[in-house]
Amino acid sequence: MAAGLRGLGAMLLCLAVLLSGGWSLRPRPQAPPLSSGSPAMTGSLREVSPPKGSQALRQRLAEHQPRLRILAPADDTVLPVAPWALELALDDWPLTDAGALGLGAHLVVQLDDQEPLRLGPDAAGTPVSQDNRLSVAMAPLSPGSHRLTIYAARPWGEAVKDPGAATQLRLHGLAANPLSQPRRGTPQLVSSTPSDLIHHEPALIDWLLIDAPLQRLAGDGSLWRLRVTLNGDSFQVDRQEPLWLTGLHPGSNPLQLELLDGLGEPLNPPFNSLVQNLEMRPESPPPWQRASISGEDLERLLGERPENPAEEVAMETEPDPEEVNSDVEEEEPVVERRSEPEASPDPEDAEDDSSLGPGATMVEPVQPMKPAEPAEPTEPLAVPEASEWPASEEPPLDAISVEAPSDLAPDQPAEELLAEPVLVPAGEVGGAPEAKPSALERLRARFGG
Numbered sequence: 001m002a003a004g005l006r007g008l009g010a011m012l013l014c015l016a017v018l019l020s021g022g023w024s025l026r027p028r029p030q031a032p033p034l035s036s037g038s039p040a041m042t043g044s045l046r047e048v049s050p051p052k053g054s055q056a057l058r059q060r061l062a063e064h065q066p067r068l069r070i071l072a073p074a075d076d077t078v079l080p081v082a083p084w085a086l087e088l089a090l091d092d093w094p095l096t097d098a099g100a101l102g103l104g105a106h107l108v109v110q111l112d113d114q115e116p117l118r119l120g121p122d123a124a125g126t127p128v129s130q131d132n133r134l135s136v137a138m139a140p141l142s143p144g145s146h147r148l149t150i151y152a153a154r155p156w157g158e159a160v161k162d163p164g165a166a167t168q169l170r171l172h173g174l175a176a177n178p179l180s181q182p183r184r185g186t187p188q189l190v191s192s193t194p195s196d197l198i199h200h201e202p203a204l205i206d207w208l209l210i211d212a213p214l215q216r217l218a219g220d221g222s223l224w225r226l227r228v229t230l231n232g233d234s235f236q237v238d239r240q241e242p243l244w245l246t247g248l249h250p251g252s253n254p255l256q257l258e259l260l261d262g263l264g265e266p267l268n269p270p271f272n273s274l275v276q277n278l279e280m281r282p283e284s285p286p287p288w289q290r291a292s293i294s295g296e297d298l299e300r301l302l303g304e305r306p307e308n309p310a311e312e313v314a315m316e317t318e319p320d321p322e323e324v325n326s327d328v329e330e331e332e333p334v335v336e337r338r339s340e341p342e343a344s345p346d347p348e349d350a351e352d353d354s355s356l357g358p359g360a361t362m363v364e365p366v367q368p369m370k371p372a373e374p375a376e377p378t379e380p381l382a383v384p385e386a387s388e389w390p391a392s393e394e395p396p397l398d399a400i401s402v403e404a405p406s407d408l409a410p411d412q413p414a415e416e417l418l419a420e421p422v423l424v425p426a427g428e429v430g431g432a433p434e435a436k437p438s439a440l441e442r443l444r445a446r447f448g449g
Contacts, residue, residue: 050242081141083139087134090133096303098297141171144175145171148170151166158242189271195276205228254278
């Protein structure tokens, strides 16, 4: 009896020990090293406030509530191996392009875990129509099933988390492969960290959750957590808020995002574990990543001011006063060069009068009369020339008889008047030198000389 009682007591003691220690062989998850506010960073990583430039842009864009819909193709469409068109409808989100500053507010089209396609106002070559519809030319899908995620993004690539700002559909190339995709309705992690835009600290860590349960507000624990591992340093967050971090290395910085459940276990594996590279470069940060942003850059990123190339084109269309003056100065020498041959007659005629300008035209009508020889070769040419002068008869006549005094020596005007007939080859028509005085006498008799 005593031995049996001792054995029974030993069994009861063992049972009490087992009950106090617990029966579960599963290790308990460690408590998350963070509060619901900000994560507890490890190593050299530090969380900082968003840059002032992004804060100013966020405040101006907060008045918009983007709503995005996919018009075509339909969900679960099987597409051939050929280019296809993505038809979208976008409301209350201004697509802008600031030229050298980059895109302003834009759309992101992301296929699976590939590099994002960012759409500005041109939407990959197709502008937005009046009813806010746009068509995007897409490359052929590889065979199998794919997830296509589209969301509205701010200028620095952060995804807008408002309801209706993101949407997703599944497409299949040639044939569906449903086992390669997570089951519908289960939580999905989509990284929206803009590794293609940010190459300077602070770096943005951002993500989208699709079909994830809402976190409890009473503080009873989290239904999901995100584990962030950057350069080997890990921390967890339980709120879908973007993180701005410093402490990255120059060059490559491997980033891993893992979606966990409330106990710290992978949630819906293996789809919700993503890896990408953050490359830090020694370059000037964009305006939205600086400690301050100018009003001009702010207006350009918001689409309220035209970009620099457009302003330069507008300035080129306006005439420059200095160029106009230079053109006038270049034309003046041309006028002087043209007037030189008109104002420079023969040296013998330079003593006649300043009206030799029209007198120079007297020689021009004589030249076309050269081929038409007169009927009488002995006839002097002075009379026909005076009768056939065009519209400028009186000036040349005045030039010939400019108040010639009656007591002028006959030899002196003869020399002056004989200088002009020299231009007309009178010898060719048979005019003898003796006929020159007779021609002078006829002119004096006819015009009252």
